[in-house]
Amino acid sequence: xxxxxxxxxxxxxxxxxxxxxxxxxxxxxxxxxxxxxxxxxxxxxxxxxxxxxxxxxxxxxxxxxxxxxxxxxxxxxxxxxxxxxxxxxxxxxxxxxxxxxxxxxxxxxxxxxxxxxxxxxxxxxxxxxxxxxxxxxxxxxxxxxxxxxxxxxxxxxxxxxxxxxxxxxxxxxxxxxxxxxxxxxxxxxxxxxxxxxxxxxxxxxxxxxxxxxxxxxxxxxxxxxxxxxxxxxxxxxxxxxxxxxxxxxxxxxxxxxxxxxxxxxxxxxxxxxxxxxxxxxxxxxxxxxxxxxxxxxxxxxxxxxxxxxxxxxxxxxxxxxxx
Ligand code: CP
Ligand code: NVA
Numbered sequence: 498x499x500x501x502x503x504x505x506x507x508x509x510x511x512x513x514x515x516x517x518x519x520x521x522x523x524x525x526x527x528x529x530x531x532x533x534x535x536x537x538x539x540x541x542x543x544x545x546x547x548x549x550x551x552x553x554x555x556x557x558x559x560x561x562x563x564x565x566x567x568x569x570x571x572x573x574x575x576x577x578x579x580x581x582x583x584x585x586x587x588x589x590x591x592x593x594x595x596x597x598x599x600x601x602x603x604x605x606x607x608x609x610x611x612x613x614x615x616x617x618x619x620x621x622x623x624x625x626x627x628x629x630x631x632x633x634x635x636x637x638x639x640x641x642x643x644x645x646x647x648x649x650x651x652x653x654x655x656x657x658x659x660x661x662x663x664x665x666x667x668x669x670x671x672x673x674x675x676x677x678x679x680x681x682x683x684x685x686x687x688x689x690x691x692x693x694x695x696x697x698x699x700x701x702x703x704x705x706x707x708x709x710x711x712x713x714x715x716x717x718x719x720x721x722x723x724x725x726x727x728x729x730x731x732x733x734x735x736x737x738x739x740x741x742x743x744x745x746x747x748x749x750x751x752x753x754x755x756x757x758x759x760x761x762x763x764x765x766x767x768x769x770x771x772x773x774x775x776x777x778x779x780x781x782x783x784x785x786x787x788x789x790x791x792x793x794x795x796x797x798x799x800x801x802x803x804x805x806x807x808x809x810x811x812x813x814x815x816x817x818x819x820x
Contacts, residue, residue, distance in 0.1 A: 498658075500651055503530035509812055513623045513630045516616070517640040517677045518703045522711065525647070525681055531808035532648050532801070539574060539804070546576030547811040551607040553577060555633070556598075558584035558613040559739045563775060564633045564641065567802040568610050568810075575807055575815075580606065584613065599625035608814040614740055629813035631806075636740060637697070639670045642774045642798075643678035644805040646732075649798045650684070653770050654729055658683035658711070662772075663728035663765065665689045665721045665755050666782055667748075668696030671734045671774045676700055680707035680715060687716040689724035691751040721755050725764040732772040733757045733782045749781070758784040762792060770794045 506523045517525070538545045553572045555565065569579040584590045589598050595618050602609060603626040611619055612633040623630040632640050647657070654660055662679050664672050668690045676696060679686045686704060688696055695701075695717055704715045718724065725731050736752040737745040762771060771783070771793045779788050787793065 498526075498656065500526065500530050501533055503527070512813070513626075513632075514640055514809055514813065515619055515623055515630070515632050516638050517643060517674055517681070518707075520681070522681050525644070525678065528644060528805065528808045528812060529648055529651065531811060532644070532804040533651075535807045535811070536801075536804040545574070547815050548572060548607070549576035551575075551577035551814055552605070553579045553608045553610060553810065553814070554582060554602050554606045555579055556582045556584055556587070556589070556609065556611040556613070557633075558590075558611075559634065561612055561633070563799050563802050564610075564612060567799075567806055568633070571803050571807040572810060575811060577607070577810075577814075595621040596625045598622070599630075603627040608810060631809060631813065634670060636738070637670055637673060638677075639674045639774065640678075641802060641806050641809065642671055643674035644809065645801040645803075646675060646772060646774070646798055647678050647682060648801040648805050649772070649794055650730060650770075652797070652801075653794055658713070660729040661685040661687065661727060662730040662732060663687045663689065663724040664732045665724060665757055665761065666733045666752065667694050667736055667738065668717075669734060669738050671732075672696050673700040675732060676704040676715065677707065680704045680711060680713055683711035683713045685713040685715070687714075687718075687724040687728065689718060689721040689755065691755060692719055694751065721761055722764045725761050725769075728765040728769055730770050730772050731757055731762060731765050734774055735776070735778055736782055752782070756782060756784065757787055759786055759790075762787055772798055775799055 505527050572579045599622045608629045610631040610633045616635040616637040619632045708715050736748045773795045
């Protein structure tokens with residue numbers, strides 16, 4: 498499969514981007530294919546104002562660098578404009594309901610991106626919104642990150658099927674969305690986590706269901722070296738996610754054997770890439786040598802957030818042809 502020449506098998510029917518499990522493989526490939534096309538257009542200076550005059554509202558209840566900059570720059574490059582709404586500055590932060598926020602904002606803008614704590618709030622926002630809602634990270638999922646990561650994996654490996662990605666660390670939001678994205682595209686996933694920090698059972702079930710369809714495998718366990726063995730990509734994330742900072746000290750003891758260092762990378766394939774959603778705590782979940790070494794593609798992942806999310810916005814907010 499050549500992503501650049503991918504042609505859609507069916508019309509794009511999803512209205513929102515909530516979790517990614519709701520997307521078909523075809524829909525994900527449409528997004529990635531358009532993302533590559535938009536990346537090429539941006540680099541060669543070809544205008545691609547697919548969302549001229551449209552507005553994206555961005556609600557942030559947690560900090561962000563990549564998500565904020567990539568959505569804001571992205572909508573601007575597509576000819577639209579963004580409103581950055583810190584949850585604490587709007588009435589949502591004073592207790593106005595998610596429902597009323599959705600009813601109000603969605604009458605004024607063409608799309609809403611939200612970064613918050615509870616996945617339920619994103620679902621509630623989508624339920625009452627008249628415009629597409631995009632999940633920009635919750636405690637449970639980070640679908641936009643997974644899409645940027647799949648683009649990065651494709652650019653580095655030239656395919657999806659037959660690859661193996663090892664996720665080493667916390668079974669968190671990033672891990673969940675990667676498990677879903679990989680298995681939808683036929684990439685085998687092996688997760689190694691400390692005892693008590695496994696991915697959610699429902700997500701493992703989603704991944705197994707997807708893997709059955711696409712012919713890949715899903716493994717979870719506590720052995721980091723076994724997970725990394727023969728992997729084409731080794732991925733990690735912080736040991737204490739946003740909202741769990743108070744557990745950082747306690748977690749450090751459990752997670753330190755799961756550091757991605759030169760020895761662990763040596764267990765993977767020789768040409769394996771190192772991946773991280775960022776921000777990273779260098780010296781904790783990853784050594785400086787791996788983070789800034791020749792196998793690291795972490796800043797490509799950050800850049801690809803822009804291109805993948807432009808495709809998501811163009812398709813959802815403009816109903817652009819993803820093919
Ligand atoms: N990876 C990611 O979502 O980064 P930010 O928290 O900086 O948006
Ligand atoms: N798991 C991290 C990802 C940050 C982009 C967090 O939720 O803080």
